[in-house]
Amino acid sequence: MREKFVEQKLVMAVKAMGGIAPKFTSPGMAGMPDRLILLPDGKMGFVELKAPGKKPRPIQVARISQLRRLGFKVYVVDGVAQIGSVLDDIEEDA
Numbered sequence: 203m204r205e206k207f208v209e210q211k212l213v214m215a216v217k218a219m220g221g222i223a224p225k226f227t228s229p230g231m232a233g234m235p236d237r238l239i240l241l242p243d244g245k246m247g248f249v250e251l252k253a254p255g256k257k258p259r260p261i262q263v264a265r266i267s268q269l270r271r272l273g274f275k276v277y278v279v280d281g282v283a284q285i286g287s288v289l290d291d292i293e294e295d296a
Contacts, residue, residue: 205253211282212237212249215289223249233265235276239292247275247292254280 216223221241226248228234235248248269250258258266258278269276277288 205251205256208253208279208282208285209236209251212239212251212279212285215285216241219289219293231265233259233261233263235262235266235269239289241289241293245292247277247288249288250276250278252278252280256280 213223216239219241223237223239226234226238235250237249239247239249250262266276275292
């Protein structure tokens with residue numbers, strides 16, 4: 203299974219919930235997560251996608267830590283089975 207496949211499944215699942223999952227690029231800020239997850243009622247999170255068993259690069263780990271310190275929900279997803287729990291967690295946001 204490739205990263206692209208996991209990414210496609212994530213985008214489809216977000217759309218099924220009535221949300222959007224735009225590809226996130228930030229010129230000049232390396233290591234930002236791949237997708238911004240925007241769900242109804244203003245709920246959001248960042249998702250870094252990886253091929254199964256792959257881990258984030260050091261710059262990605264640093265950026266994920268920075269975003270989490272700022273209070274954002276950030277997830278690393280390397281398999282389709284993780285998508286439901288990640289979206290549930292974002293949706294539970296108060």
